[in-house]
Amino acid sequence: EVQLLESGGGLVQPGGSLRVSCTASGFTFSNYAMTWVRQAPGKGLEWVSAISSSGGSTYYADSVKGRFTISRDNSKNTLFLQMNSLRAEDTAVYYCAKKEDGSGSYGYLVYWGQGTLVTVSS
Amino acid sequence: QSVLTQPPSVSAAPGQKVTISCSGSSSNIGNSFVSWYQQLPGTAPKLLMYENNKRPSGMPDRFSGSKSGTSATLGITGLQTGDEADYFCGTWDTSLSGYVFGTGTKVTVI
Numbered sequence: 001e002v003q004l005l006e007s008g009g010g011l012v013q014p015g016g017s018l019r020v021s022c023t024a025s026g027f028t029f030s031n032y033a034m035t036w037v038r039q040a041p042g043k044g045l046e047w048v049s050a051i052s053s054s055g056g057s058t059y060y061a062d063s064v065k066g067r068f069t070i071s072r073d074n075s076k077n078t079l080f081l082q083m084n085s086l087r088a089e090d091t092a093v094y095y096c097a098k099k100e101d102g103s104g105s106y107g108y109l110v111y112w113g114q115g116t117l118v119t120v121s122s
Numbered sequence: 123q124s125v126l127t128q129p130p131s132v133s134a135a136p137g138q139k140v141t142i143s144c145s146g147s148s149s150n151i152g153n154s155f156v157s158w159y160q161q162l163p164g165t166a167p168k169l170l171m172y173e174n175n176k177r178p179s180g181m182p183d184r185f186s187g188s189k190s191g192t193s194a195t196l197g198i199t200g201l202q203t204g205d206e207a208d209y210f211c212g213t214w215d216t217s218l219s220g221y222v223f224g225t226g227t228k229v230t231v232i
Contacts, residue, residue, distance in 0.1 A: 035221065037167075044124065045159070045167065045210050047221040061220050095166055106214040108157035108172040115166055 002026040002111045009116030022079040022096030030074040033099040038092035053102030086120045126224035133230040144194040144211035154214040156194040161208040
């Protein structure tokens with residue numbers, strides 16, 4: 001059974017940094033691209049970033065480009081999102097999701113984790 | 123703001139049919155497969171439809187999908203109270219080099 005477990009969320013002050021993680025199990029992690037999607041309270045879904053299976057290709061939404069960095073450790077079946085220069089508008093539940101193949105682009109999101117809440121507030 | 127437009131809400135009685143539209147452009151829907159995601163209250167999204175009209179294993183055939191030009195449609199027949207959820211379309215946007223989601227549609231069974 002595929003499982004994706006996010007962790008690392010919490011309260012951080014504006015301008016601060018936070019790293020969220022996603023630990024995967026139930027599939028060969030190194031074969032699949034992964035994605036971060038966020039959802040602000042009471043709002044819709046917003047794609048944040050994606051990374052190919054090897055980690056060689058990364059993609060970012062304009063809203064986070066230059067501030068967030070996606071990475072992965074295939075030896076530990078773990079996906080990361082390093083978030084710097086956080087703003088109030090980054091407050092959201094952050095979901096990790098598994099793509100259907102190894103490409104970070106196109107495609108669809110087959111499995112989603114339960115999410116971790118990041119709150120940016122003073 | 124999202125580049126894919128959906129109606130904010132649709133509703134129908136149990137057993138009836140609803141359709142949800144997803145309108146985009148040549149750089150997204152017009153150039154890529156569309157997928158749909160169902161988000162039940164208080165839960166994470168779940169894949170409902172992929173590559174325009176394919177259902178994941180276990181998804182009932184009451185759900186259907188189609189695409190024409192720069193628009194896509196999700197249909198739900200035999201509406202059940204358990205179908206009350208938010209539904210989002212999604213696809214890759216070649217101009218943005220990123221994935222985009224629709225604005226979301228809340229389905230209510232009245």
